[in-house]
Amino acid sequence: MERISITLALASASLRSEFQYRANAMMSVIGGIIYQLTGFLIVWIIVNRFNTIGGWSLAEITFLYGMRLTSHGIFYMCFSQLFELDRVLITGEFDRFLVRPLSPLLQLFTRKLRVNCFGDLIGGGALLAFAWRGLDIDWSPLAVGYLLLAVVGGALVEGAVQIAMGALSFRFLNTIALRTTINEVFNQYGNYPQRIFPPLLQYVLTFGLPVAFVAYFPASTVLDRSNELLVSPWLAAAAPLVGLALFLLALRIWRRASRRYQSSGN
Amino acid sequence: MTWSRNVPALVAVARMQMRILYTYRVNAMFSMVLVGVQIYLLTVIWQAAYGNRTEVDGIAIGQLLVYLTLANLQVWFLRPKMAEDIQERIRQGQIGFDLSRPVGYPSQLMASAIGDMIGGLPILLLGFPVAFIAGELQRPASLEAGFGYTAALILAWLVAALLNLLVGLISFWTVEMNGFRMIYTLVGNFATGALVPLWFVPDAMRTIIQLLPFQAIAFIPVSIYVGEPATGSIGTALIVQAMWVGLLILFIRWVWGQAFRHTVIQGG
Numbered sequence: 001m002e003r004i005s006i007t008l009a010l011a012s013a014s015l016r017s018e019f020q021y022r023a024n025a026m027m028s029v030i031g032g033i034i035y036q037l038t039g040f041l042i043v044w045i046i047v048n049r050f051n052t053i054g055g056w057s058l059a060e061i062t063f064l065y066g067m068r069l070t071s072h073g074i075f076y077m078c079f080s081q082l083f084e085l086d087r088v089l090i091t092g093e094f095d096r097f098l099v100r101p102l103s104p105l106l107q108l109f110t111r112k113l114r115v116n117c118f119g120d121l122i123g124g125g126a127l128l129a130f131a132w133r134g135l136d137i138d139w140s141p142l143a144v145g146y147l148l149l150a151v152v153g154g155a156l157v158e159g160a161v162q163i164a165m166g167a168l169s170f171r172f173l174n175t176i177a178l179r180t181t182i183n184e185v186f187n188q189y190g191n192y193p194q195r196i197f198p199p200l201l202q203y204v205l206t207f208g209l210p211v212a213f214v215a216y217f218p219a220s221t222v223l224d225r226s227n228e229l230l231v232s233p234w235l236a237a238a239a240p241l242v243g244l245a246l247f248l249l250a251l252r253i254w255r256r257a258s259r260r261y262q263s264s265g266n
Numbered sequence: 267m268t269w270s271r272n273v274p275a276l277v278a279v280a281r282m283q284m285r286i287l288y289t290y291r292v293n294a295m296f297s298m299v300l301v302g303v304q305i306y307l308l309t310v311i312w313q314a315a316y317g318n319r320t321e322v323d324g325i326a327i328g329q330l331l332v333y334l335t336l337a338n339l340q341v342w343f344l345r346p347k348m349a350e351d352i353q354e355r356i357r358q359g360q361i362g363f364d365l366s367r368p369v370g371y372p373s374q375l376m377a378s379a380i381g382d383m384i385g386g387l388p389i390l391l392l393g394f395p396v397a398f399i400a401g402e403l404q405r406p407a408s409l410e411a412g413f414g415y416t417a418a419l420i421l422a423w424l425v426a427a428l429l430n431l432l433v434g435l436i437s438f439w440t441v442e443m444n445g446f447r448m449i450y451t452l453v454g455n456f457a458t459g460a461l462v463p464l465w466f467v468p469d470a471m472r473t474i475i476q477l478l479p480f481q482a483i484a485f486i487p488v489s490i491y492v493g494e495p496a497t498g499s500i501g502t503a504l505i506v507q508a509m510w511v512g513l514l515i516l517f518i519r520w521v522w523g524q525a526f527r528h529t530v531i532q533g534g
Contacts, residue, residue, distance in 0.1 A: 031448040038452045042311075045462050050315040050322075177296040184300055188307050196314035 006102050010110035018113045025115045032119015036069055039191070040127065054196035059134030060223055061193065066127030067147075068190045068215035071154025073120030075162075078155065080114040082162045083183075085169050086176045095263050105163075105254060135223070143222060146240075150218035153240030157213045158186055160246035167250075167257035182209065190214050195228055202230050210246060213239045272369045276377035279369075283381030294389050301342045301393065302400040308334045308461065309401045323465055328404070329492040330463065335401030336491060337460040337484040340419070343390050344426040344483055346451070352434035365526075372431060372522055379427040407493025414500035418487035421507035425482040428514040429454070435518065438525035459485030464496070479514065482507045 019025050043065060047058040056064070081088075088094050088108065097104035137143065165182060168175045190211050194202050205211040217236035220226045226233035235242075287294075309331050316327050352375070355361045364371055397403060406412035433450060455461070457480035464472050464485050475481060481496065486503050489496045495503045 034449055034452055038456050041456065042461050045467060046311065046315045048468065049466050050317075052315075053311060054314045177293060181296050181299055181303075185303060188304060192307075192311060196310055 003102060003106070007106050007110060010102075010107070011113070014110055014113045018115050028114075028116045029118045029122070032116030033123050034119075035116075036120060036123035039187075040065055040123075043191070054193045056193045056225075057134075059131050060219075060225075062127050063131035063135060063223065064193065064215055064219040065191045066124050066129075066131055067151060067154065067219050068124075069120055069127060070124030070151050071214055072158065072187065072190075073117050073124050074152065074155035075158040076114060076117035076120055079109060079159045079162060080117065081108050081111045082166045083176065083179065084108075084111070085166050086174055089169055089173060089261075092263055094261065098261075104258065105251075137222065137224075146218070147222060149240040150215075150222075153218070153243030154214040156243035156247040157210050157239075158183075160243070160250035161186075161210065163247075163250040164253045167254045170257045170260050185209065186211055186214065190216065192216075193220075199230060206231060210242070213242050213246075272373065275367075275369050276373060279374050279377040280381030280384070283378035284385035287382060287385040291389070294386075297342065298389070298393050298396055301338060302396040305335050305338045305397055306400040308338065325463070325465055325494060328402070329407075329494065331402040332404050333463055333488050333492050334460075335397050335403055337458070337463075337488040338401075339390075339393055339397045340422070340488065341455070341458055341460040341484050342393065343386060344423060346426065346430040346433070353437040356437050371526075372435075372518060375431050375434065376427065379430070383423060383427075406491050410500060411490055411493050414495070414504065415487055415491040417504055418490050418500075418507060421504065421511060422483050422487045424511045425479055425507065425514065428511065428518060429479060429483075432514065432518055432521065435521050435525050454480050457481060458483045459488075463489070465494070479510045482510045 040062075043053070043061055044058070047053060047061060051057075053061060085108065088097075088111070094104065097107045100107060161182065162179060165175065165179050168178075186209075189197075189205060194205060194212055194216050197205070202212070206213070217226075217229070217231075217239040220229055221233070221237045221239070226236045229236055312330055312334060313327065316322060316330070320327055352361075355364065364374060367374065394403070406415055433447065436446075457475045457478050459467075459475070459481055464475060464481060467475065486496045486507055490500050490503055497503045497506060
């Protein structure tokens with residue numbers, strides 16, 4: 001209980017400190033929105049000209065894109081500091097985390113907030129709202145509840161991958177280039193209906209790197225398209241649970257790896 | 267001529283930039299992997315969009331795939347590097363040293379851009395196999411297209427380097443320009459036509475993009491390469507590019523005249 005309140009206090013402190021420079025923070029948020037919209041512009045232009053991509057309509061792809069983006073926004077809001085881990089280890093800042101009464105991982109997460117995550121959240125929300133009207137779906141409370149769980153689950157999948165990969169930094173110190181590359185694969189390949197990829201790549205993006213679990217599987221479930229997947233519809237529907245499981249696994253990996261921590265000593 | 271007297275100094279600046287580039291070679295390798303990832307994704311998406319059609323709006327699927335591959339490789343190679351550097355030097359006050367050198371600052375910057383380009387060539391050679399595996403590469407559509415592309419590529423480099431220089435010079439007015447630069451990069455990236463070839467962009471948007479210099483960086487040269495020159499003929503396409511080079515040089519001269527008077531050396 002105490003842990004939660006400390007974490008929240010730290011998180012709100014980093015939120016406030018970010019908005020001390022209001023103009024700069026707003027610029028970052030707007031930059032974040034524009035960044036995501038140019039990505040979506042490609043999809044919009046293609047579907048506008050060709051009507052579908054892989055049989056998916058504009059509303060359906062927008063829904064998928066919006067889900068992925070919202071998940072990514074949550075991921076980035078909570079875990080963006082994983083991308084600073086190398087620096088934290090190299091400068092010895094991690095030593096400070098070890099002497100405080102809160103888990104080092106939580107201290108890392110609440111270290112600073114990158115406000116462009118709000119750009120992702122606003123952009124993702126807007127795309128979902130836009131898709132909402134074009135889709136012929138019965139929005140029962142169950143469906144809405146599933147959507148919420150799926151969006152959180154997607155953030156956990158991305159978080160799990162980055163935590164597990166981040167654990168490598170305890171051995172190799174410099175893994176940021178690898179991790180940003182993986183993040184970029186999620187950002188680019190997660191937004192499209194994966195049935196346009198050859199089967200081998202679909203398996204790789206499911207079992208090799210769990211990109212499909214972030215948004216493609218749950219979106220297929222909501223859109224009643226899970227019969228066109230290469231995996232069982234049940235596995236696709238269970239995406240939020242898979243997210244939770246992967247996240248717990250990643251935490252174990254992190255704990256094991258962090259025992260090897262050796263201070264850079266300064 | 268004073269200009270020729272400066273050549274050894276400019277060569278030294280260019281060589282220095284080449285060395286800087288090689289200290290960051292690991293990042294260059296990873297960014298190359300990312301280009302491969304992006305090229306592959308784009309070719310798959312466009313193939314899915316084409317579906318069973320072999321030709322849309324007069325563009326064959328083969329031409330389109332070569333276009334996407336080459337355009338993205340090219341944009342990666344021509345990606346801007348120096349604007350950030352100028353900003354950092356202004357913030358730290360090192361710009362004072364740059365300005366006190368007997369060679370004009372814009373010339374120094376162009377020299378380091380040349381160093382950057384030459385230093386990047388070996389990395390580009392490694393990029394070709396990556397692009398070949400990820401996308402599709404073929405010979406130019408014709409002998410003419412090949413020669414036209416070579417000329418257009420040189421002009422494309424000039425436009426990219428000059429635009430970058432221009433953005434860098436804006437730092438003389440405002441040091442905090444991360445937001446501006448981000449928006450500029452994004453609009454610029456899209457307007458080069460590397461992600462969506464301008465043939466397929468809706469009319470209103472295409473008209474705006476054609477008024478901007480960015481299409482000279484990717485769309486014009488690569489459309490020549492695949493045999494569908496942007497303006498209808500190779501000659502006029504090259505003229506559009508050359509016009510942008512001329513305009514940008516004039517504009518930079520004017521901006522530099524203004525910026526020089528504005529300079530504040532921080533610290534010292």
